[in-house]
Amino acid sequence: MSDEELIAETSEGLQELQDLDETSPEELEIERGSALRLPEGLVFDPEDIDVEFGADETMIINMGPQHPSTHGVLRIMLELEGETVLRSKPIMGYLHTGMEKTGEQLTYVQGATNVTRMDYLSPLHNELVYSLAVEALLGIDIPPRATWIRMLMTELNRISSHVMWMATNGMDLASTSMMIYGFRDREMVLSFFEKTTGLRMNHDYIRPGGVAADLPDGWEDDVMAIIDTIPGRVDEYDEMLTGQPIFKQRTEGVGIISPELAVAMSATGPILRASGVAWDLRRDMPYLAYDEVDFDVIVGTVGDTYDRYAVRLNEIRESCKIVRQCVEKMPLGDYRAQDKKVTPPPRARIDESMEALIHHFKIFTRGFEVPAGEVYVAVESPRGELGCYLVADGSNKPYRMHIRGPSFVNLQTLPPLLRGGLIADAIAVISSVDPVMGEVDR
Amino acid sequence: MAGVVTSAAELVGDRAIGDSGPLGQEVLHVAREQYLEVVALLRDSGFEMCADLCAVDYLDHIERPLPPAVSPERFEIVVNLLSLQRHQRLRLRVQVPESNPVVPTLFHIYPGSENMEREAFDLYGVRFEGHPDLTRILMPDDWEGHPLRKDYSVGRVPVQFKEAPGPR
Numbered sequence: 001m002s003d004e005e006l007i008a009e010t011s012e013g014l015q016e017l018q019d020l021d022e023t024s025p026e027e028l029e030i031e032r033g034s035a036l037r038l039p040e041g042l043v044f045d046p047e048d049i050d051v052e053f054g055a056d057e058t059m060i061i062n063m064g065p066q067h068p069s070t071h072g073v074l075r076i077m078l079e080l081e082g083e084t085v086l087r088s089k090p091i092m093g094y095l096h097t098g099m100e101k102t103g104e105q106l107t108y109v110q111g112a113t114n115v116t117r118m119d120y121l122s123p124l125h126n127e128l129v130y131s132l133a134v135e136a137l138l139g140i141d142i143p144p145r146a147t148w149i150r151m152l153m154t155e156l157n158r159i160s161s162h163v164m165w166m167a168t169n170g171m172d173l174a175s176t177s178m179m180i181y182g183f184r185d186r187e188m189v190l191s192f193f194e195k196t197t198g199l200r201m202n203h204d205y206i207r208p209g210g211v212a213a214d215l216p217d218g219w220e221d222d223v224m225a226i227i228d229t230i231p232g233r234v235d236e237y238d239e240m241l242t243g244q245p246i247f248k249q250r251t252e253g254v255g256i257i258s259p260e261l262a263v264a265m266s267a268t269g270p271i272l273r274a275s276g277v278a279w280d281l282r283r284d285m286p287y288l289a290y291d292e293v294d295f296d297v298i299v300g301t302v303g304d305t306y307d308r309y310a311v312r313l314n315e316i317r318e319s320c321k322i323v324r325q326c327v328e329k330m331p332l333g334d335y336r337a338q339d340k341k342v343t344p345p346p347r348a349r350i351d352e353s354m355e356a357l358i359h360h361f362k363i364f365t366r367g368f369e370v371p372a373g374e375v376y377v378a379v380e381s382p383r384g385e386l387g388c389y390l391v392a393d394g395s396n397k398p399y400r401m402h403i404r405g406p407s408f409v410n411l412q413t414l415p416p417l418l419r420g421g422l423i424a425d426a427i428a429v430i431s432s433v434d435p436v437m438g439e440v441d442r
Numbered sequence: 443m444a445g446v447v448t449s450a451a452e453l454v455g456d457r458a459i460g461d462s463g464p465l466g467q468e469v470l471h472v473a474r475e476q477y478l479e480v481v482a483l484l485r486d487s488g489f490e491m492c493a494d495l496c497a498v499d500y501l502d503h504i505e506r507p508l509p510p511a512v513s514p515e516r517f518e519i520v521v522n523l524l525s526l527q528r529h530q531r532l533r534l535r536v537q538v539p540e541s542n543p544v545v546p547t548l549f550h551i552y553p554g555s556e557n558m559e560r561e562a563f564d565l566y567g568v569r570f571e572g573h574p575d576l577t578r579i580l581m582p583d584d585w586e587g588h589p590l591r592k593d594y595s596v597g598r599v600p601v602q603f604k605e606a607p608g609p610r
Contacts, residue, residue, distance in 0.1 A: 264554060265554040268493075285529055375465055442580075
C-alpha cells in the first residue's frame with residue numbers, strides 16, 4: 001500500500017481548532033461551558049462566556065494527578081490567562097477502589113475494617129459514623145463508658161488530623177519547619193492510638209456495640225501528657241505562622257467564599273465555619289455525649305484561606321478542652337454493650353462456657369442480623385459532615401452502605417475559590433480545603 | 443423562622459407521602475413528577491442545604507415495605523436535606539423505574555448536589571435531566587456498566603497455586 005493510500009484510509013481530516021465564532025453555542029457549552037463551568041454554578045449562558053479573552057489567549061493546563069500539593073491523586077484542570085486562573089475543574093477517581101461495593105459484601109462486624117480506610121487521616125470518625133448507623137438500626141444502647149471512650153478517641157483523632165493538616169499546609173506554603181513539627185505532634189497522638197488499639201491507623205477500634213477494648217492502664221497519664229503538650233505547641237505555631245508577614249500575604253484575601261455560596265455548595269466543616277456560618281454538628285445536632293461537654297464553635301469572618309487556617313488552629317485548642325473533660329468525666333463500667341448477639345463475650349468466659357464459645361464463633365464468622373430499615377447518621381469529622389446512609393434487608397450484610405464524604409463534597413467549592421486568583425494561590429487554596437483523596441474516591 | 447417548627451409533611455401537603463419510621467427520622471416519598479417542585483418548596487421553607495444524595499438499587503427487594511400509595515420501583519434516589527436554622531434533617535425518597543431511569547437534576551436548586559448526582563449516575567446509571575456535566579466521576583471515562591448495581595458482579599481474580607492439583 002502506498003503512502004497516499006494509507007493516508008487516505010486513515011486520515012480524519014485536518015486536525016485544527018475551529019474559530020470560536022464558527023462554533024455553535026451547543027458545541028461551545030460542551031467545550032468551554034460544561035467541562036470547565038463557570039464557578040458560580042450558574043446555568044450556561046453563551047453571552048456570559050469569558051468575552052474578554054479570545055480562544056487563543058487562555059491556556060488549559062492539568063495540575064496533578066501527581067502534583068505534591070494536591071494531597072494525593074487529585075487532578076485539577078485550570079484555565080489560565082497569563083498567571084490568573086479563570087475556570088477550573090477538579091477531576092477525581094484515581095483512588096477509587098469500590099469501597100461501597102465492598103461494604104455490601106462484608107458482614108456488619110467486618111464493615112468497620114472497610115470504612116476505616118476511607119478517610120485515612122481520621123479513621124476513627126469513619127468507624128464511629130458506621131457504628132452509629134448500625135446501632136440505630138439494631139436499636140441497642142451503648143454503655144456510657146463506651147460513649148465517652150468514643151468521644152475521647154475521636155477528639156484526639158481530630159487533633160492529629162488538624163495537626164497533620166497544619167503540617168501539609170506548611171509544606172505547601174514553603175514552611176518546612178511546620179511540616180516537621182506537625183508530624184512530630186501527630187506521632188504523639190498516634191502512639192497513644194497504637195497503645196490503645198494496636199495500630200497507628202486503620203484501627204477498627206470503634207465497632208457496632210461499643211469499642212474493641214478498654215483503655216489501657218495508665219491512659220490518663222498518656223492523654224494528659226498529650227493535651228498538656230499540644231496547646232503549648234499550638235501557641236508556638238500561632239507565633240510562627242499567624243503573624244508572619246509572608247504567611248499572611250500568601251493566605252489573606254485568597255480564595256474567599258461567601259456564606260451563602262458555601263451553604264449552596266453543601267460545604268461543611270472548617271470551610272463553612274470560616275465563611276461565618278456557626279454550624280457544627282457536635283453543638284447543633286449533638287451525638288454521643290457532646291451536649292455534656294463545654295466547647296466553643298470557632299467561626300471565621302472573611303472566609304479566606306487565612307480564616308480556614310485560623311479555624312483549624314483554634315479547633316485543636318477546643319478539642320484539647322473536650323479531651324480534658326472526657327478524662328475528668330470518664331465513667332466506669334462496660335466498654336461495650338453486653339448483648340450476646342452483637343458483641344463477643346469476654347475472653348475469660350470462652351474457656352468456661354460452651355454458649356460463650358458458640359456466640360464468639362457465630363459473631364466472627366456469620367456476624368449478626370440487622371432488622372430491615374434505612375437510616376442516615378452524620379457526625380462532624382475534621383473535614384465536615386461525615387454521613388452514613390445504611391439500608392439493611394434483615395440479613396447479616398448491609399444491602400447498601402453509602403458514605404457521604406465531606407472532602408468529596410467540599411472539592412466542589414474549588415472552582416469559585418480559585419477563580420480570579422493567581423496560580424500560586426491555587427496551591428494555598430487547595431491545601432486549605434483539606435481534601436483526603438481516600439475519602440473522595442472511596 | 444421564629445422558632446415555629448412545622449413538620450415537613452405539613453409543608454408539602456399532598457405532594458408527598460410522609461413515612462416517619464420507628465427510628466424517628468423524617469422521610470418523605472415523592473413522585474418523580476413532583477420531585478423538583480417539592481424540593482424547591484422545601485428549600486424556600488428553610489432546608490438550605492442538600493447534605494447528601496445517593497441512589498439505591500432494590501433489585502433483590504422490589505417488594506419492600508413502603509407506604510401503600512407508593513409503587514415500588516427498582517431504583518431509588520435518596521436525598522438528605524438539612525435545615526441549618528431549624529436543626530432538622532429530612533429525607534426524600536424518589537422511585538425511579540428501571541425502564542426509564544431519569545430524574546430531574548437538583549443542580550439549579552442546590553448547586554452542591556452536582557458531584558453527588560454525578561456519582562449516582564456513574565455508579566447506578568440513573569440519569570439526571572438538565573445536569574450540566576453528567577459524566578463519570580469515579581470510574582474511568584471509558585468504563586462499561588455501572589458497578590454498584592446489584593446485577594453487576596463483584597468479580598474475582600483467579601488465583602493459581604503452584605503445584606495445584608488438577609480438577610478432581
